[in-house]
Amino acid sequence: MKYHNVRLDSEACFRLRVMDAYCRMETKNVRALCKTFGTSKSWFYKWKGRYNPRNLTSLKSLSRKPKKLSSIDWSIVVEVCEWKRINPRKSQYYLFNEWLKAGRVPPCSPKTIYNWWKKRNLILTRYKRKRVKSKLFNKARLPGELVQIDTKFLPRKKYQYTAIDVVSKWRYLRVYPKLTQENTIDFVQKLLIEAKRKRINIKLIQTDNGHEFQAEFDKCLKSFGIKLQHTWIHTPDQNGVVERSHRTDEEEFYQETEIDYSNLEEISQKLKVWLEYYNTKRLHFSLNYLTPEEYLQKIRVSTI
Numbered sequence: 461m462k463y464h465n466v467r468l469d470s471e472a473c474f475r476l477r478v479m480d481a482y483c484r485m486e487t488k489n490v491r492a493l494c495k496t497f498g499t500s501k502s503w504f505y506k507w508k509g510r511y512n513p514r515n516l517t518s519l520k521s522l523s524r525k526p527k528k529l530s531s532i533d534w535s536i537v538v539e540v541c542e543w544k545r546i547n548p549r550k551s552q553y554y555l556f557n558e559w560l561k562a563g564r565v566p567p568c569s570p571k572t573i574y575n576w577w578k579k580r581n582l583i584l585t586r587y588k589r590k591r592v593k594s595k596l597f598n599k600a601r602l603p604g605e606l607v608q609i610d611t612k613f614l615p616r617k618k619y620q621y622t623a624i625d626v627v628s629k630w631r632y633l634r635v636y637p638k639l640t641q642e643n644t645i646d647f648v649q650k651l652l653i654e655a656k657r658k659r660i661n662i663k664l665i666q667t668d669n670g671h672e673f674q675a676e677f678d679k680c681l682k683s684f685g686i687k688l689q690h691t692w693i694h695t696p697d698q699n700g701v702v703e704r705s706h707r708t709d710e711e712e713f714y715q716e717t718e719i720d721y722s723n724l725e726e727i728s729q730k731l732k733v734w735l736e737y738y739n740t741k742r743l744h745f746s747l748n749y750l751t752p753e754e755y756l757q758k759i760r761v762s763t764i
Contacts (some may be wrong), residue, residue: 472519477517478504479511483720537576544582549711552577557749574604603628603759604661609648610668611639612709616721620709620731621647625660628759629744630752633735635727641676648680655754658756662686669693709734 468476478497482504485493492668494501512518552573559566577583591677600606603625612620619639632651636643648665655662664691665681667673673690681688691698713734720726743749750758 466516468516468519469521471521472516475511475519476516479508482508498576529661532568532572540568540576541580541582542574544577547580548584551745553745553749554743556682557743561744580677580739600627600664603630603756604655604663606664607665608666608699609673610699610702610706611670611672612706614714614721616726618721618724618727619643620706621667622702622705622709623647624702624705625662625752628660628752628755629701629705630658630660630739630756631705631735633731634733635724639670639672641672641674644672644677645680648677648684652684659760660756660759664689666691666699668696668699 478493478499481497482488482490482493490501490504494504507519510518524550540555544550547554555573556566556570574583604627606626607622608622608626609623609739612622614620614635617637619636619637621634621644622631623633634647634650636647652662653712664687669690673688678688696703715732717730717734719730739752741751743751744755747755
């Protein structure tokens, strides 16, 4: 439709009728006007601010065409989406920081990465459940102040012993054929050797109430001047840091690796490679995308 030789679409014509009605009103009652035309006050004031009686094109909708088209090469999109298919549980921030660690200039922002994944249905849907927080025994602030130890059951009656420092997330792992206090003591002795190499002075160890963490184990720790603390019965979330690390093992190692569980030596060798990756290369969200080794180095520098 044309007004004064200006072609207007149906939306612009409607806006013009509203503005004309407002100009003819004596009381200028915006609320009554909006109610009559079925619009909101914010909509009215938006177009009133744009309206110029001498230029009816001011009532036309502005172009929604992007002012700047993306200059990102398509191969980058393919690379980013393929990375997500290989690492479905890792976030856009992980990939972004991985680029930075490798000395690569990120070709796009984390938000852009997320939009690419979402458009291609590559985002895993996670259902959040309400969790009841358990009272923490200790709030460690420095590496070694609290180390959690637990065992993970593997196929063919194999058992993974796990120790993790709750501050730095540094871990030590070993696999044994049995759950005994003798194996637990052997594990702790080797753990202390590795912790000493990393300059982690372990002061407190927290475990569940399993039979492998009882009297003889307690005596062993006392001989090293280390305190033992048990979680409450049926409260695994009090050992939540080590429990969460077991989930990472399951998702990123055991589900992705072919292992002959009848061969203890093979499990140990592959677990050693995974542990090295976990401590030195895997970025951790809780450490602001540092590795445990980098975090330990940062702590050493800050305490000099």
